Amino acid sequence: VSASCSGCGPGYRSPLDMNPHNHMSVCVCVCVAGPREQIVYLPCIYRNTDVLKPDYLATVDVDPSSPTYCQVIHRLPMPNLRDELHHSGWNACSSCFGDATKKRNRLILPSLISSRVYVVDVGTDPRQPRLHKMVEPTELYWKCGLANPHTTHCLGSGQIMISCMGDPNGNGKGGFVLLDGETFEVVGNWEHPGEAAPFGYDFWYQPRHNVMISTEWGAPRALADGFNPAHVKQGQYGSALHVWDWTSHRRLQTLELGEEGAIPLEIRFLHDPDATEGYVGCALQGTVFRFYKTPKGDWAAERVIKVPSKKVEGWMLPDMPSLITDILISLDDRFLYFSNWLHGDIRQYDITDRRNPRLVGQVFLGGSLVSDGPVRVLEDPENQPQPPPRVIKGKRIRGSPQMLQLSLDGRRLYVTTSLYSGWDKQFYPDMIQEGSVMMQVDVDTLSGGLSLNESFLVDFGKEPDGPALAHELRYPGGDCTSDIWL
Numbered sequence: 001v002s003a004s005c006s007g008c009g010p011g012y013r014s015p016l017d018m019n020p021h022n023h024m025s026v027c028v029c030v031c032v033a034g035p036r037e038q039i040v041y042l043p044c045i046y047r048n049t050d051v052l053k054p055d056y057l058a059t060v061d062v063d064p065s066s067p068t069y070c071q072v073i074h075r076l077p078m079p080n081l082r083d084e085l086h087h088s089g090w091n092a093c094s095s096c097f098g099d100a101t102k103k104r105n106r107l108i109l110p111s112l113i114s115s116r117v118y119v120v121d122v123g124t125d126p127r128q129p130r131l132h133k134m135v136e137p138t139e140l141y142w143k144c145g146l147a148n149p150h151t152t153h154c155l156g157s158g159q160i161m162i163s164c165m166g167d168p169n170g171n172g173k174g175g176f177v178l179l180d181g182e183t184f185e186v187v188g189n190w191e192h193p194g195e196a197a198p199f200g201y202d203f204w205y206q207p208r209h210n211v212m213i214s215t216e217w218g219a220p221r222a223l224a225d226g227f228n229p230a231h232v233k234q235g236q237y238g239s240a241l242h243v244w245d246w247t248s249h250r251r252l253q254t255l256e257l258g259e260e261g262a263i264p265l266e267i268r269f270l271h272d273p274d275a276t277e278g279y280v281g282c283a284l285q286g287t288v289f290r291f292y293k294t295p296k297g298d299w300a301a302e303r304v305i306k307v308p309s310k311k312v313e314g315w316m317l318p319d320m321p322s323l324i325t326d327i328l329i330s331l332d333d334r335f336l337y338f339s340n341w342l343h344g345d346i347r348q349y350d351i352t353d354r355r356n357p358r359l360v361g362q363v364f365l366g367g368s369l370v371s372d373g374p375v376r377v378l379e380d381p382e383n384q385p386q387p388p389p390r391v392i393k394g395k396r397i398r399g400s401p402q403m404l405q406l407s408l409d410g411r412r413l414y415v416t417t418s419l420y421s422g423w424d425k426q427f428y429p430d431m432i433q434e435g436s437v438m439m440q441v442d443v444d445t446l447s448g449g450l451s452l453n454e455s456f457l458v459d460f461g462k463e464p465d466g467p468a469l470a471h472e473l474r475y476p477g478g479d480c481t482s483d484i485w486l
Helices: 137-144 229-233 421-427 429-434
Strands: 039-045 056-061 072-077 106-110 117-121 130-135 147-154 160-166 176-179 186-189 203-206 211-214 240-245 251-256 264-269 277-282 287-293 299-306 310-313 324-329 335-340 345-350 358-364 376-379 404-406 412-416 437-443 450-452
Touching (some): 106 160, 137 147, 137 186, 211 264, 240 264, 240 299, 264 324, 277 324, 287 324, 324 404, 335 404, 358 450, 421 429
Antiparallel strands (some): 039 056, 117 130, 147 160, 176 186, 240 251, 324 335, 335 345, 345 358, 412 437
């Protein structure tokens, strides 16, 4: 590893440089060797709980050598109530690696329901973040005609792009807000007038192929307070991927995934910036689609994984889907992970054969199928026994594995249990009363395999202001769901 490189900006030169156990690198700045994670940031939500307090950003110590290991060491409350903090992103990441003037020192924290965007200073003191700026929802409404911001990605230009799910009236509208990377003022829309997608949610871009692909959840007013299956039949939820020209910002293609691909949520290109393929988790039917560039130069998608629904009694419907809610890909592009939020398991697939993922790891951590719960499985195509409830350090896990974050070396998978407060309240009311948790799963990176770390637990049921719902996880130096390479 050479220290002679110059011009190091934030992040890493390549996905493999980000992995501290990769030794293939030839020229990497000393400042960007991928370290073991020491702290993580998590938005904690009070909307839809019994606590009338603002949501906050929690900083959790995950350094095993620290005296405050597994503890929340700092809380930054927001100035407003009922924001529904959800996902977060960076002001700068590996897309700005070539620009030494850029620093990854601001965490961008959009609010899914209030449509505020908070900018948090994590550079001055990473262990004690402070609020830097607040972008009011009227800025998104008036300048962009958008609301319900979701995913944040930093761009190589220095700007920040946030996908949105709706218009100011709660209808579905998949557009994108641009923020200035220095002032954090709303610049305007990324997409051209009239070209927003019918629904929005997540997105990922791959500049070497001049492409960005976005996904669809549903109309914010339909999903705000819970899930109604009738809304799917009414067309209030999406089932398509949208392919955009990265340079011209034009929407080129809509890939309709059909009933099997209903509610496509998290989308991940392979990390290799030369790759022309990736995967998207589709919640409603428990499917994963592979999307790819065809020899003709356009894009297509095919289903490569299906987790079958189970016939049940004692639940809201006779068939319980797995509900794939979060997916991620290891930095070496070898393993795909996803969570089944209703069934209660996390799965690990070897994806070295991109069209034929192979299940190599599975662990149950709660969910709706626990053996002592009200639900009985009548028919299961996979013939799996109903799992016992999971207890860690005396705490019974309520809810189900949901948000995932993988360590840079791929050996530790961090998990939280809250999906979104309106749906948490509907499907896991006990979690509203007892709070969510953060767990850690140990990963076999050689042949595959998942096992729970029984000594790791962060219990957000014991927060000073009352039980909270912790959601997405971020490491200060970037991670495998935030960084994109040019």
